[in-house]
Amino acid sequence: MFKDRVDILLAGLLLVCVAAGVALLIGGGSQASQLNPSLDKAIARDMTYQAKVSFLERLYAPVNELQQNGKYEAALLKLDELSRNYPNEAHGELLRGEILLRMQVIPQAVEHLAKAVRLSADYVDRQSPLSRRSLIDQLIANQLPKLKAKALAQENASLQKTLQNLYYLQGRLAGGCE
Amino acid sequence: MYLLRLILLGSLALLAGCQGSSDRPVMKIGYMNCNSAEETMERFQPLTKYLSDKLNVEFQAVPVDTQDFAERFAGGEFEFAHTNSLVYLILHEEQQATLLATEKRGNYGSHTAGAIISKKGSGIKKIEDIKGKRVIFGPQLAPSGYLAQYDLMLRNGIDPELDIAYYAIPTGSFKHEKVVYSVYFDQFDVAAVPALDLELMTRAGKVTADDFNILGQSPTFPYCTFSARKDVDADLVKKFRQVLVDLTEPDTVDYQGETLKVLASAWINGFEALADSDYDQLREMAKRANMPPYQEF
Numbered sequence: 180m181f182k183d184r185v186d187i188l189l190a191g192l193l194l195v196c197v198a199a200g201v202a203l204l205i206g207g208g209s210q211a212s213q214l215n216p217s218l219d220k221a222i223a224r225d226m227t228y229q230a231k232v233s234f235l236e237r238l239y240a241p242v243n244e245l246q247q248n249g250k251y252e253a254a255l256l257k258l259d260e261l262s263r264n265y266p267n268e269a270h271g272e273l274l275r276g277e278i279l280l281r282m283q284v285i286p287q288a289v290e291h292l293a294k295a296v297r298l299s300a301d302y303v304d305r306q307s308p309l310s311r312r313s314l315i316d317q318l319i320a321n322q323l324p325k326l327k328a329k330a331l332a333q334e335n336a337s338l339q340k341t342l343q344n345l346y347y348l349q350g351r352l353a354g355g356c357e
Numbered sequence: 358m359y360l361l362r363l364i365l366l367g368s369l370a371l372l373a374g375c376q377g378s379s380d381r382p383v384m385k386i387g388y389m390n391c392n393s394a395e396e397t398m399e400r401f402q403p404l405t406k407y408l409s410d411k412l413n414v415e416f417q418a419v420p421v422d423t424q425d426f427a428e429r430f431a432g433g434e435f436e437f438a439h440t441n442s443l444v445y446l447i448l449h450e451e452q453q454a455t456l457l458a459t460e461k462r463g464n465y466g467s468h469t470a471g472a473i474i475s476k477k478g479s480g481i482k483k484i485e486d487i488k489g490k491r492v493i494f495g496p497q498l499a500p501s502g503y504l505a506q507y508d509l510m511l512r513n514g515i516d517p518e519l520d521i522a523y524y525a526i527p528t529g530s531f532k533h534e535k536v537v538y539s540v541y542f543d544q545f546d547v548a549a550v551p552a553l554d555l556e557l558m559t560r561a562g563k564v565t566a567d568d569f570n571i572l573g574q575s576p577t578f579p580y581c582t583f584s585a586r587k588d589v590d591a592d593l594v595k596k597f598r599q600v601l602v603d604l605t606e607p608d609t610v611d612y613q614g615e616t617l618k619v620l621a622s623a624w625i626n627g628f629e630a631l632a633d634s635d636y637d638q639l640r641e642m643a644k645r646a647n648m649p650p651y652q653e654f
Contacts, residue, residue, distance in 0.1 A: 250571070252472060252552065252571045252574045253566060253571050255464055255556070256555060256556065256559050256566035256571075257566040257567075259464075259556050259559040259560045259566065260559050260560075260565055260566045262560065263560065263562055275464070279464065279465075284464075284465055284466070284468070284577065286466055287464065287465060287466045333632075335629075335630055336602050336603070336629075336630070337466075337467070337602075337627075337629040337630075
């Protein structure tokens, strides 16, 4: 069976591999029997989400504070500063849209809010702590009729773009796909 | 055979030469200098070439000093103008210039604003605190670097000519940045700065949002503006406006052997076709501040 030393060496290695495989199967099986893998995944997912929410709250706390104190210009500057490290980040886009909305800079507010929703569905999700459904709903109710009437009266590419973004937000609130 | 090749090459060169000398009409676009003529040409020549290609007109870019703009425009030196919105008002009121499109850049899109700032920790926290302080403004014809803040002070009961200790305007180029640094390095107590420049400097990491108190900010009004001389063909004016409004971020132009993104090379995010009435906010500011084109002596 074993003609030379090489055969012996190969047979030895094969035995080691088989033993390692059996050990892994036994070990894995005992872990699986102890934990529910789907529960494990759900916990990991929830922990990641909570960590994300908590990180965003901490990161943008100065922006929120300035916004709550009515210091919108300073809040925008703080966002400009943060965007150096996190360019085009969804929550930054959302806050920029929110601040511009409070400043009544409507086309840019709509653009940033639509961008935020495109980047993250959290903002239209009723269950999410990051949800801004009521804000977006109010924006659509206030601006859509006005802008539609304006677009009928004048041909304006920028106005059309703002309307497109509003329709997009309306679709997302209704649960439509992109 | 050699002679034949020579004749063929000569003919090709001649043909190429003929293609270069265009019979397109030649027109000039005056571009208001922000910092220097060199910077203006670097920014706007690719856009000018793009307009030439699209409209089949040989446009030539001409850098123009802000103070000279109205006079040179009135002298018929250029068919089209790219200026700040206050200079547009002057051209419109005095020369009936036609509004084409407004540049979009920064947080407020086709609009901009002027802010009044002090250094954090200076104790100057409200606009009323600037009485008796040293203030530095941007250039006099800058709507968001001078007019907006001058008007903001007047509307808050502060007469810049009487109620502040001293005010100055920096010399040379990069005036808006100099204004910011003057406060940052304690040369002045308060600065009048365009909101856009503060935004750009913060985004570039030159200053941080925590360095300054924003004492006040004006309402927004239109940003830099393209206009046309009143006698330019209406059809060309319409097409010129459309080319600008249709420009998007990926659009490119072949310029001096390079393929350049038109908007990015001009530091612009896009153009919007505003109505002249959108400039009424600025008109009111200029009237209150007794500034051109409504200045009364």
